[in-house]
Amino acid sequence: xxxxxxxxxxxxxxxxxxxxxxxxxxxxxxxxxxxxxxxxxxxxxxxxxxxxxxxxxxxxxxxxxxxxxxxxxxxxxxxxxxxxxxxxxxxxxxxxxxxxxxxxxxxxxxxxxxxxxxxxxxxxxxxxxxxxxxxxxxxxxxxxxxxxxxxxxxxxxxxxxxxxxxxxxxxxxxxxxxxxxxxxxxxxxxxxxxxxxxxxxxxxxxxxxxxxxxxxxxxxxxxxxxxxxxxxxxxxxxxxxxxxxxxxxxxxxxxxxxxxxxxxxxxxxxxxxxxxxxxxxxxxxxxxxxxxxxxxxxxxxxxxxxxxxxxxxxxxxxxxxxxxxxxxxxxxxxxxxxxxxxxxxxxxxxxxxxxxxxxxxxxx
Numbered sequence: 463x464x465x466x467x468x469x470x471x472x473x474x475x476x477x478x479x480x481x482x483x484x485x486x487x488x489x490x491x492x493x494x495x496x497x498x499x500x501x502x503x504x505x506x507x508x509x510x511x512x513x514x515x516x517x518x519x520x521x522x523x524x525x526x527x528x529x530x531x532x533x534x535x536x537x538x539x540x541x542x543x544x545x546x547x548x549x550x551x552x553x554x555x556x557x558x559x560x561x562x563x564x565x566x567x568x569x570x571x572x573x574x575x576x577x578x579x580x581x582x583x584x585x586x587x588x589x590x591x592x593x594x595x596x597x598x599x600x601x602x603x604x605x606x607x608x609x610x611x612x613x614x615x616x617x618x619x620x621x622x623x624x625x626x627x628x629x630x631x632x633x634x635x636x637x638x639x640x641x642x643x644x645x646x647x648x649x650x651x652x653x654x655x656x657x658x659x660x661x662x663x664x665x666x667x668x669x670x671x672x673x674x675x676x677x678x679x680x681x682x683x684x685x686x687x688x689x690x691x692x693x694x695x696x697x698x699x700x701x702x703x704x705x706x707x708x709x710x711x712x713x714x715x716x717x718x719x720x721x722x723x724x725x726x727x728x729x730x731x732x733x734x735x736x737x738x739x740x741x742x743x744x745x746x747x748x749x750x751x752x753x754x755x756x757x758x759x760x761x762x763x764x765x766x767x768x769x770x771x772x773x774x775x776x777x778x779x780x781x782x783x784x785x786x787x788x789x790x791x792x793x794x795x796x797x798x799x800x801x802x803x804x805x806x807x808x809x810x811x812x813x814x815x816x817x818x819x820x821x822x823x824x825x826x
Contacts, residue, residue: 490664493678498551503679505546509598512542513688521578523696535693537578540701543649543681544571547708550677557670562602563711570594570635571704578698584753587699588632594707595631599624604711606630606726627714630726634733635706640743641736642702644763645691646777651772651784652705653682655732658788659712662728671716678708690777691773733792737760775815782811 508693514727516522516536523535548564557563573590576582582590598604605627609616618626642648656678682705697705713729730737739762744754766776786808 477484479571491623491660491672491676493669493672494660494679497673497677498680499556500553501546501550501680502684503546503680504549505681506687507544509539509685509688509695510557512536512642515541516578516695519579521698523698527669528711532692537698538575538693538700539685539689539697540571540574540578540699540704542695543685543697543701544568546681546684547677551674554677555670557674557715559602559604560670560674560713562598562604562713563674563708566594566598566602566604567704567707567711569597570707572625574698574700574703577722578700591632591635591707592628593708593712595628595635596624598631598707598711599627604714604715630714631707631710633730634710635703637736637740638706638709639699639702640740640761641763641780642697643761644767644776645693645773645792646686646689647763648697648702648705648782649682649686649689650777650781651733651736652709653679653686654781654784654788655709655729655749656682656712658728658732658792659709663716663791666716668716671712674712674715677800678705678712678783716758728788728791732784732788734787735780771815771820775818778815782808 513536516538519538521537523537525532525534544567548568551560551564570590573594574587575580577587605623606621608619609618616617638648638652641651656675660672660675660679663669663675685695685697685701689697713726743761746760747754747756763776763780766779767773771779
């Protein structure tokens with residue numbers, strides 16, 4: 463408790479510093495506000511029709527060994543998020559590649575709907591991811607073309623550029639897909655990562671990225687209204703792949719403006735926990751002679767549930783962990799004070815979770 467009290471006192475001093483609030487002035491966030499609200503409202507409105515459609519098509523997750531919910535739950539939440547994000551991006555985006563991003567995202571979202579309905583073989587799912595990614599990379603030029611080095615910039619060969627960007631797109635789609643195992647977890651984490659990209663874009667005056675990031679945050683929050691435990695709808699593979707694909711595209715577009723691949727450190731740092739969890743899942747399954755696409759219940763979020771945390775507490779642990787790693791990434795862009803805020807939030811979150819568990823144990 464002394465540590466938390468000291469952190470609160472330090473935080474109070476930081477908050478009283480007028481220079482702190484310069485990073486968070488309304489004027490700097492202005493371009494993101496309307497796209498955020500438009501995406502949030504549209505997604506929230508569309509969720510219920512999409513839920514009805516999911517039951518009609520049979521895109522339903524039934525309770526079982528791998529699912530902690532108690533009742534059949536609709537999938538296809540990805541459709542609602544795509545429509546919310548797509549509307550906001552189409553109306554307000556100033557990025558010339560927005561149309562290419564929306565078309566490519568529509569393809570991966572639509573193809574993964576078939577997986578949500580009847581299941582698709584892992585090899586076909588990988589093919590879907592590669593095809594949509596190549597469309598964005600080759601067809602619409604959303605690719606990493608430069609690497610920043612001390613004293614200059616190295617231009618990548620076309621083939622190297624395509625391969626590097628393709629690995630980035632496919633990796634992020636699978637990372638978010640593996641992360642989606644607890645109510646509200648994936649959508650909340652992606653919202654935090656998108657907010658990180660937004661702050662980095664504000665620092666570099668990338669208005670187009672600010673608008674798109676705001677729209678993505680809005681779509682995630684609008685979906686969370688129905689996905690927070692107990693969830694009334696799941697995002698399904700259509701949603702996890704849409705979110706991973708869009709995060710990859712936004713970070714690549716930001717890199718293209720800055721011509722430095724170092725900018726990828728921000729989303730990588732923010733996604734450190736799910737990336738490490740995904741990497742360990744691949745190693746774990748291969749060591750057991752199983753396909754890396756074989757699902758299991760040994761991801762970090764499953765471990766936290768087994769430890770005794772509720773689904774909501776598990777999601778909060780990931781939120782706070784993502785925030786602290788995201789803050790580390792943001793120090794690259796001069797947002798060093800954000801790091802202290804993230805630490806305070808993390809300490810506060812841990813305190814709340816510990817108190818909740820203590821009260822629950824005492825009642826038992």
